[in-house]
């Protein structure tokens with residue numbers, strides 16, 4: 131299983147998936163942050179967008195994700211303010227200029243995204259910008275790996291681990307996959323050659339009947355990761371139990387702003403009432419994210435659900451498995 135959504139895209143785009151199709155099966159995992167965001171969180175974001183004098187600041191992919199009753203794209207067409215930013219720093223600068231508006235940045239991402247969001251809060255604090263806040267729905271990868279490994283129905287022979295996340299966490303954070311579960315794992319970079327190397331190292335371990343967590347991305351990943359980035363995450367955030375699409379509640383798998391920063395926590399500042407959330411009808415994103423189905427096994431794939439008319443988030447996001455399979459597979 132390749133855990134990371136960017137790996138899924140590289141595997142499909144480079145032809146590796148088609149090349150190896152008769153020899154081994156590559157299953158996609160829960161590594162697309164937009165895809166794993168729970169439906170109730172999508173609906174909460176939509177309710178926040180409906181508040182007066184509010185601008186939802188987001189990375190691009192979130193805008194088209196369908197919630198139960200609406201999407202940010204639909205709300206924007208109805209008059210809500212939804213603005214795409216390439217970094218939270220830009221959103222803080224924007225908040226400084228528009229002090230009469232509430233700017234809510236959507237903290238959607240893994241360990242890789244959290245440091246930049248934490249720094250944006252530091253920046254807002256320093257500049258005494260009061261109208262900036264963050265809705266943190268960040269997710270942590272090691273806990274979801276444990277959820278996959280503890281699933282009795284899932285039999286994964288090896289894991290290609292997310293290189294970007296491991297630059298922050300370090301290799302050691304994933305040692306448990308081999309040491310506790312006896313499953314080989316390799317951290318991979320994002321060139322096709324990196325993926326092929328990771329597959330080779332996984333197969334070699336299987337042939338040798340060994341299990342290790344190997345760092346195949348040594349040009350960026352270190353044993354203990356990025357200490358400074360981990361410190362800044364630890365200063366602003368604390369782990370909480372979080373809901374993941376397809377998995378439900380996973381202990382200590384999310385990040386919440388610490389109480390001392392509650393002035394910047396959109397969850398605390400703007401408690402909105404969220405209607406009952408339901409996943410898109412017929413959508414198998416939950417099973418795809420858990421590696422139980424491939425996108426092509428979803429009955430809606432490429433018929434009712436396409437990138438121009440997506441039913442679920444896995445077809446919306448550029449890192450989504452369904453979009454990758456649709457765009458690049460035979």
Ligand code: SF4
Pocket residue numbers: 412413414415416418425428429430431432435436440441442443444445446452
């Ligand atoms: S093809 Fe569409 S409906 Fe099916 S799992 Fe993927 S996103 Fe959901």
